[in-house]
Amino acid sequence: MEVAELFENAIEWLRIEYQRDDYETFRFSDEEDLVELVADRIKQEIEKSGLPYEVRREHLLLQYHAELQYHADLVILNRDGVVEVAAEFKYSRRGRASADPYFGKGIWDEFKEDDWRIQQYVKQGKAKVAYALFIDEAGYFHSRSLRRKVRDSQWRYPQGSKWINWGQGRWVLWAQASRD
Numbered sequence: 001m002e003v004a005e006l007f008e009n010a011i012e013w014l015r016i017e018y019q020r021d022d023y024e025t026f027r028f029s030d031e032e033d034l035v036e037l038v039a040d041r042i043k044q045e046i047e048k049s050g051l052p053y054e055v056r057r058e059h060l061l062l063q064y065h066a067e068l069q070y071h072a073d074l075v076i077l078n079r080d081g082v083v084e085v086a087a088e089f090k091y092s093r094r095g096r097a098s099a100d101p102y103f104g105k106g107i108w109d110e111f112k113e114d115d116w117r118i119q120q121y122v123k124q125g126k127a128k129v130a131y132a133l134f135i136d137e138a139g140y141f142h143s144r145s146l147r148r149k150v151r152d153s154q155w156r157y158p159q160g161s162k163w164i165n166w167g168q169g170r171w172v173l174w175a176q177a178s179r180d
Helices: 003-019 031-049 099-121 140-148
Strands: 053-065 068-078 084-091 129-136 162-167 172-178
Touching: 003 068, 003 084, 003 129, 003 140, 003 172, 031 053, 031 068, 031 084, 053 084, 053 099, 068 099, 084 099, 099 172, 129 140, 140 162, 140 172
Parallel strands: 084 129
Antiparallel strands: 053 068, 068 084, 129 172, 162 172
């Protein structure tokens, strides 16, 4: 199994779990819980399959000086300590963005920064492949970015990213960078 496939399978597992009828009792409530859930799923697959990888959270990948450091939310390393996969996550709970417009603009800008970061991780040789995912639980950002993308550049989603429908009004904005 390719290491990128390991990550993508964990995200597919998350999508399937997320659509279950017991959604209200699903096991994450914020971005940190989401990252932990995905990391645990990848660790389980690594152990079950005996794969030569390790998963870490908040792993330093870029450092320009002491005050300017970028940590990936999740990385998968090979036996030599090389980052095979780096991932950044954003999560907007249902109702949060529409109730707090500042939060909406802030998290949107954070995703655009995540997209820049994954490009840098790969460009600078810090990761072989990198992903940025933004789970939009209520579809607020999806509909807003599509409705306003021509008139208002601040709501445009990064070039090369794509919206994926996860059903039940949930959308994921998916961006990927790789050396290939």
